[in-house]
Amino acid sequence: MQFAKLRLAGFKSFVEPTELVIEPGLTGIVGPNGCGKSNLVEALRWVMGETSARQMRGGEMDDVIFNGTLGRPARNLAEVSLLIDNHDRKAPAALNDQIEIEVVRRIERGSGSAYRVNGREVRARDVQLLFADAASGAHSPALVSQGRIGAIINAKPSDRRALLEEAA
Amino acid sequence: MQFAKLRLAGFKSFVEPTELVIEPGLTGIVGPNGCGKSNLVEALRWVMGETSARQMRGGEMDDVIFNGTLGRPARNLAEVSLLIDNHDRKAPAALNDQIEIEVVRRIERGSGSAYRVNGREVRARDVQLLFADAASGAHSPALVSQGRIGAIINAKPSDRRALLEEAA
Amino acid sequence: GRERLIVAFEAVNRHFQDLFVRLFGGGRAHLTLTEAEDPLDAGLEVMASPPGKRLQVLSLLSGGEQALTALSLLFAVFLANPAPICVLDEVDAPLDDANVDRFCTMLDEISRATGTRFLLITHHRLTMARMDRLYGVTMVERGISQLVSVDLRAGEQIRLRAAE
Amino acid sequence: GRERLIVAFEAVNRHFQDLFVRLFGGGRAHLTLTEAEDPLDAGLEVMASPPGKRLQVLSLLSGGEQALTALSLLFAVFLANPAPICVLDEVDAPLDDANVDRFCTMLDEISRATGTRFLLITHHRLTMARMDRLYGVTMVERGISQLVSVDLRAGEQIRLRAAE
Ligand SMILES: Nc1ncnc2c1ncn2[C@@H]1O[C@H](COP(=O)(O)OP(=O)(O)OP(=O)(O)O)[C@@H](O)[C@H]1O
Numbered sequence: 001m002q003f004a005k006l007r008l009a010g011f012k013s014f015v016e017p018t019e020l021v022i023e024p025g026l027t028g029i030v031g032p033n034g035c036g037k038s039n040l041v042e043a044l045r046w047v048m049g050e051t052s053a054r055q056m057r058g059g060e061m062d063d064v065i066f067n068g069t070l071g072r073p074a075r076n077l078a079e080v081s082l083l084i085d086n087h088d089r090k091a092p093a094a095l096n097d098q099i100e101i102e103v104v105r106r107i108e109r110g111s112g113s114a115y116r117v118n119g120r121e122v123r124a125r126d127v128q129l130l131f132a133d134a135a136s137g138a139h140s141p142a143l144v145s146q147g148r149i150g151a152i153i154n155a156k157p158s159d160r161r162a163l164l165e166e167a168a
Numbered sequence: 169m170q171f172a173k174l175r176l177a178g179f180k181s182f183v184e185p186t187e188l189v190i191e192p193g194l195t196g197i198v199g200p201n202g203c204g205k206s207n208l209v210e211a212l213r214w215v216m217g218e219t220s221a222r223q224m225r226g227g228e229m230d231d232v233i234f235n236g237t238l239g240r241p242a243r244n245l246a247e248v249s250l251l252i253d254n255h256d257r258k259a260p261a262a263l264n265d266q267i268e269i270e271v272v273r274r275i276e277r278g279s280g281s282a283y284r285v286n287g288r289e290v291r292a293r294d295v296q297l298l299f300a301d302a303a304s305g306a307h308s309p310a311l312v313s314q315g316r317i318g319a320i321i322n323a324k325p326s327d328r329r330a331l332l333e334e335a336a
Numbered sequence: 337g338r339e340r341l342i343v344a345f346e347a348v349n350r351h352f353q354d355l356f357v358r359l360f361g362g363g364r365a366h367l368t369l370t371e372a373e374d375p376l377d378a379g380l381e382v383m384a385s386p387p388g389k390r391l392q393v394l395s396l397l398s399g400g401e402q403a404l405t406a407l408s409l410l411f412a413v414f415l416a417n418p419a420p421i422c423v424l425d426e427v428d429a430p431l432d433d434a435n436v437d438r439f440c441t442m443l444d445e446i447s448r449a450t451g452t453r454f455l456l457i458t459h460h461r462l463t464m465a466r467m468d469r470l471y472g473v474t475m476v477e478r479g480i481s482q483l484v485s486v487d488l489r490a491g492e493q494i495r496l497r498a499a500e
Numbered sequence: 501g502r503e504r505l506i507v508a509f510e511a512v513n514r515h516f517q518d519l520f521v522r523l524f525g526g527g528r529a530h531l532t533l534t535e536a537e538d539p540l541d542a543g544l545e546v547m548a549s550p551p552g553k554r555l556q557v558l559s560l561l562s563g564g565e566q567a568l569t570a571l572s573l574l575f576a577v578f579l580a581n582p583a584p585i586c587v588l589d590e591v592d593a594p595l596d597d598a599n600v601d602r603f604c605t606m607l608d609e610i611s612r613a614t615g616t617r618f619l620l621i622t623h624h625r626l627t628m629a630r631m632d633r634l635y636g637v638t639m640v641e642r643g644i645s646q647l648v649s650v651d652l653r654a655g656e657q658i659r660l661r662a663a664e
C-alpha cells in the first residue's frame with residue numbers, strides 16, 4: 001500500500017479544496033510561519049482516525065473546521081480524503097480486490113464525524129485497523145509533530161518503552 | 169553597572185582558561201552542535217549564584233567541573249569570574265567606591281563552592297543580592313536558556329504570573 | 337503587594353501590545369489577568385491575533401507564531417525593568433527569515449534605548465549577519481571548547497551570502 | 501508479550517547503534533532496558549557518546565546532540581517496522597549544517613531501501629536543497645492557506661545558494 005494523495009477542504013486554514021500529491025522519495029514543504037504547514041500533518045493524522053482534539057491543538061474536534069478570518073465567514077463542514085495505491089495488493093482482505101482505496105473523513109459542526117472507504121460508510125475502528133495493518137495510523141511514530149523530538153528526550157524511560165512496543 | 173568580561177577555567181567543556189569580552193550592542197555566538205555555546209550561558213548563571221544543579225543540566229553541582237574526555241583526565245576544580253564595570257556608580261553602597269567589581273566563584277570536587285568579591289570572601293547570599301539590585305541574577309528572565317521559549321508558551325497561566333512579579 | 341502587581345501588569349501589557357505589533361508587522365494582542373479572589377493568585381492569559389486572523393488563545397497559533405508571541409511577552413517584562421545583560425540561546429530556531437529580520441531590528445532598537453548588552457547564540461545565518469560582532473566556539477580537540485573571535489571580514493562574508 | 505518485547509528491543513538496539521554512528525559521523529551509543537520485575541514494566545534508557553567524548557546520559561548532551569540522538573532512536577524503531585509514509589515537522593531546527601547534511605543523507609538511504617515516502621517540513625535552506633521536490637504553502641489571502649508546487653528551477657536557486 002502506498003499513500004498517493006491527500007485532499008482537504010474546509011479543514012483548518014485550508015478552506016479551499018487543496019490537493020497534495022505524495023510521491024516517492026523526499027518531498028519538502030516550506031513556507032512562512034503560520035501559513036498552514038503543520039495543519040497539513042494534522043489533516044493526515046485526522047483522516048487516519050485521530051480521536052483526540054488535543055492532538056489537533058484544539059479544545060474540541062469542531063476546532064478543525066475552518067473558523068473564519070477577518071475577510072471570510074466560518075464554515076460548518078470539513079472533509080479530508082486520503083488516496084491509497086494498492087497495486088502491491090497488501091491491503092486487508094476485505095479491500096484487497098481494489099486497486100485504489102479512498103478513505104474519507106467528514107465532520108459537520110455540532111454533529112460529529114463520519115468515515116467512508118471507497119464510498120461505503122464505515123466506523124472509525126475499521127479505518128484505524130486498516131492503517132494499523134499497514135504499520136501506519138494516527139499514532140504512528142513515523143508522524144513526528146512539531147516539537148515532539150524534545151518530548152522523546154525529556155520523556156521518562158517508562159514512556160520511551162511505548163516506542164518499543166510500536167516496533168514489536 | 170555594566171557586565172564587561174566573563175572568565176572561566178575547568179568549567180564544563182572549557183578546561184583551558186577562556187575569556188569572553190562582553191561589549192555594548194549585539195554579540196553573536198556561533199559554532200557546531202555540542203561545541204560548548206550553552207555551557208557559556210551556564211557559566212554566567214553559575215557565577216551569579218545559581219544553586220540548582222538541575223539548572224546546570226547536571227545531577228549534582230560537581231557536574232560543572234570538567235569531567236575529562238577520551239584524551240584528557242578530569243579536573244577537580246572549576247572557576248568562573250565576572251568583571252563588572254562600575255563607572256556609573258550604581259552598585260550597592262558597600263561596593264560603590266570601586267570602579268571595577270570582580271565576582272569569582274570556585275568549586276572543588278567534593279567540597280562545595282566559595283565566592284569572592286574583589287578579593288574578599290563572601291556568602292552566596294551577598295552575591296545574589298548584588299545582582300538582584302542590578303535587575304539581573306541567576307534567575308533573571310533576561311537569561312533565556314535553550315528551549316525555554318517553549319516553556320513560556322506551555323506554562324499554566326499561574327506560572328506565567330511569576331514573570332510579572334519579576335517586573336514589579 | 338497587590339498594588340505593585342497591578343501597576344506592573346499595566347506596564348507589561350502596554351509594552352506587550354506594542355512589541356507584538358512590531359514583531360508581527362501588524363495584528364493585535366493583549367494580556368489578561370484571570371479571575372481570582374486575590375490578584376496575587378491570578379494567572380496571566382495571552383490573547384493574540386496575527387495580522388488578518390481572528391483573536392485566539394496561544395495554543396491555536398503555529399510554532400513560529402507562539403515563539404514570536406512568547407518573545408513579545410519576555411521583552412515586555414524586560415522593558416518594565418531593563419537588565420544590564422540579556423542572553424538568548426537559539427530563540428530564533430522556529431522563526432522564518434522575515435520574522436528573524438523583525439526580531440533583530442527590535443533587539444537593535446532595545447539595545448540602543450536601554451544600553452543593555454546582548455549575547456545571542458544562533459545557527460541562523462540571517463541573525464549572524466545582523467550582529468555587531470561574532471564569537472565562534474570550536475572543539476578543535478574533541479570535547480575541549482575554545483572561544484575564538486570571528487574576523488568581521490569573515491562575518492562580512494556571512495552577511496553578503498545571507499543578503500542574497 | 502515478554503518474548504516479543506525482548507526481540508524488538510534487540511532489533512531496535514542494533515539499528516540505533518548503527519544510525520547513531522552514521523548521524524554523528526562516529527562515536528558510540530546503546531540502549532538499555534532498566535531493571536524491573538517484569539520486562540513489560542521496564543523503561544528504555546539511552547546512553548550516548550558523541551565522537552571523542554565520554555559515555556553519558558541524554559540530559560548532559562547539547563540541544564543538537566539530543567535531537568540527533570532522538571532521531572537515531574526514532575528511525576531505529578522505524579526500521580524495525582517500516583511505515584509507508586513518514587512525516588517530519590521541523591525536526592532539523594536545532595541542527596547545524598554538518599548534521600543537517602548527514603541527516604538528509606540518512607533519509608535518502610532509508611527512502612531508497614524501504615520505499616517509504618517522506619514529507620519534510622523545514623525552514624533550513626540546506627534541507628530544502630536536498631529534497632526531490634518542494635511544495636510551498638502561502639497565505640496570499642490572510643488566514644487562507646494555499647498549496648503551490650515550487651518550480652524546481654526556483655528550487656535550484658535554493659540549492660546553488662545553499663551550496664556556497
Ligand atoms: N479551524 C481553523 N480555521 C482557520 N484557521 C485555523 C484553524 N485552526 C488553526 N488555524 C490557523 O492556522 C495557523 C497555524 O498554522 P500552522 O500551525 O500549520 O502553521 P505552520 O505553517 O506550521 O507555521 P510554523 O512555521 O510557525 O510552524 C494559525 O495561525 C491558525 O490561526
Ligand SMILES: Nc1ncnc2c1ncn2[C@@H]1O[C@H](COP(=O)(O)OP(=O)(O)OP(=O)(O)O)[C@@H](O)[C@H]1O
Pocket residue numbers: 179180181199200201202203204205206207208231232233234235236314479550553560561562563564565594
Ligand atoms: N563537566 C563537563 N566536562 C566536560 N564536558 C562537559 C561537561 N558538561 C557538559 N559537557 C559537554 O558539553 C557539551 C555540550 O555543550 P553545549 O550544550 O554547550 O553545546 P552547544 O554548543 O550549546 O550545542 P547545540 O548547538 O547543540 O545546542 C556536551 O557534549 C557535553 O559532553
Ligand SMILES: [Mg+2]
Pocket residue numbers: 037038146398399400589
Ligand atoms: Mg508548524
Ligand SMILES: [Mg+2]
Pocket residue numbers: 205206314425562563564
Ligand atoms: Mg546549546
